[in-house]
Amino acid sequence: MARDCILAIDDSKDNRSKLEAIMHHSEDPIIAIGSDENITLMNRAAQAVFRVEDESIGMPLTAVIDRTDIIELFGLGGKERSSRQAEIQLDNGRVYLAHVTIVKHVGCAAVMQEITRFKELDRVKSELVSIVSHDVRSPLTAILGYAELLSRAGPINETQAEFIGRIRRNVHNITALISDQLDVARIEAGLEQEIECYHLPTLIQDVVNGMRHRADVKSQTFELELPSHLPPSHGNPLRLRQAVRILIGNAIKYAPERGKVLVTVNQQDEQIVMRVQDDGIGIPAADQPSIFEGSSRAEEATRPRRRTRLGLPTVKSVVEHHQGQVWVESDPGKGSTFTIVLPITAEPPEQPSAERPPLGNDRAD
Numbered sequence: 001m002a003r004d005c006i007l008a009i010d011d012s013k014d015n016r017s018k019l020e021a022i023m024h025h026s027e028d029p030i031i032a033i034g035s036d037e038n039i040t041l042m043n044r045a046a047q048a049v050f051r052v053e054d055e056s057i058g059m060p061l062t063a064v065i066d067r068t069d070i071i072e073l074f075g076l077g078g079k080e081r082s083s084r085q086a087e088i089q090l091d092n093g094r095v096y097l098a099h100v101t102i103v104k105h106v107g108c109a110a111v112m113q114e115i116t117r118f119k120e121l122d123r124v125k126s127e128l129v130s131i132v133s134h135d136v137r138s139p140l141t142a143i144l145g146y147a148e149l150l151s152r153a154g155p156i157n158e159t160q161a162e163f164i165g166r167i168r169r170n171v172h173n174i175t176a177l178i179s180d181q182l183d184v185a186r187i188e189a190g191l192e193q194e195i196e197c198y199h200l201p202t203l204i205q206d207v208v209n210g211m212r213h214r215a216d217v218k219s220q221t222f223e224l225e226l227p228s229h230l231p232p233s234h235g236n237p238l239r240l241r242q243a244v245r246i247l248i249g250n251a252i253k254y255a256p257e258r259g260k261v262l263v264t265v266n267q268q269d270e271q272i273v274m275r276v277q278d279d280g281i282g283i284p285a286a287d288q289p290s291i292f293e294g295s296s297r298a299e300e301a302t303r304p305r306r307r308t309r310l311g312l313p314t315v316k317s318v319v320e321h322h323q324g325q326v327w328v329e330s331d332p333g334k335g336s337t338f339t340i341v342l343p344i345t346a347e348p349p350e351q352p353s354a355e356r357p358p359l360g361n362d363r364a365d
């Protein structure tokens with residue numbers, strides 16, 4: 001019995017020293033303090049980051065690391081303690097994401113991961129978005145302007161007119177592509193905060209009025225079924241209009257000549273259900289899960305006109321920002337039905353105020 005106890009103690013000592021060795025050699029800085037706010041563990045990486053000597057064990061953390069962000073992270077000095085995370089920016093430019101975990105009756109421990117490279121990538125991405133937004137759109141607008149003016153500057157022959165038309169179409173396509181990219185980036189960055197009261201049937205009717213001619217051009221039957229009554233809801237009508245326009249635009253685009261597009265809206269409990277149905281080429285089952293991610297492998301050759309693969313990701317972002325859901329049911333060769341479900345939000349949700357950048361152009365489908 002006594003021998004078993006001795007073996008168990010040895011075993012636990014062995015495990016403890018293994019654990020300590022792992023923590024000491026971890027490349028992520030780790031700091032632990034006891035309930036008395038004194039340091040119980042500070043691994044080598046943490047000592048190097050905060051330029052601290054080995055003898056810091058047992059000393060108060062505040063005496064060893066004189067940083068307000070660390071004090072707040074650990075909830076020291078009588079502040080309420082809870083598990084939390086914070087970014088710690090060092091003077092040498094390095095940035096760490098620190099997670100603090102509370103261990104009841106023991107104290108708390110912080111593990112820090114260096115995220116300097118991710119912060120830098122994020123900065124480069126924002127810079128690129130702003131460069132594209134301002135510096136690429138302006139010359140494109142100028143090219144378009146001059147292409148329009150060419151025919152007014154003197155007589156042009158048929159071939160020249162065709163070339164001018166191609167220049168204009170291509171510039172429109174690049175501009176739409178840029179706008180789609182910026183829209184997705186903005187929505188993902190949470191910059192779309194403007195909340196207003198909207199009435200979905202009115203919003204859809206507006207979109208349909210502006211798009212019906214496209215279905216007429218293809219001699220398609222376009223039907224719209226709206227409920228006689230639907231309560232107003234709160235959200236971003238500009239963005240919802242964009243999502244509805246993308247779905248209806250796709251339905252018209254992928255339905256055949258003399259095909260059919262049906263748009264219906266219903267209320268189910270506290271939700272609005274909108275369906276956009278077409279009898280077009282459909283989407284292969286293998287492609288359906290990826291089309292909302294912008295990486296559809298759908299057969300290019302059978303798809304008419306410009307393809308940016310950004311329409312459906314935008315729809316998904318908009319719908320999810322309204323706490324809704326979107327999905328597709330599709331039968332290749334028979335057609336597709338896209339369904340959007342949005343909660344009816346009678347009261348505007350609490351929103352933090354945010355400066356809103358100007359809206360990009362809508363895609364020119």
Ligand code: ADP
Pocket residue numbers: 246250251254255278280281282283291294296298299303306307308309310311312313336
């Ligand atoms: P784009 O239409 O510019 O390619 P989208 O993100 O709007 O970009 O659509 C992604 C892909 O999903 C399309 O390329 C097409 O293959 C498929 N798709 C979308 N809507 C439909 C539809 N109504 N019918 C058939 N295929 C569709």
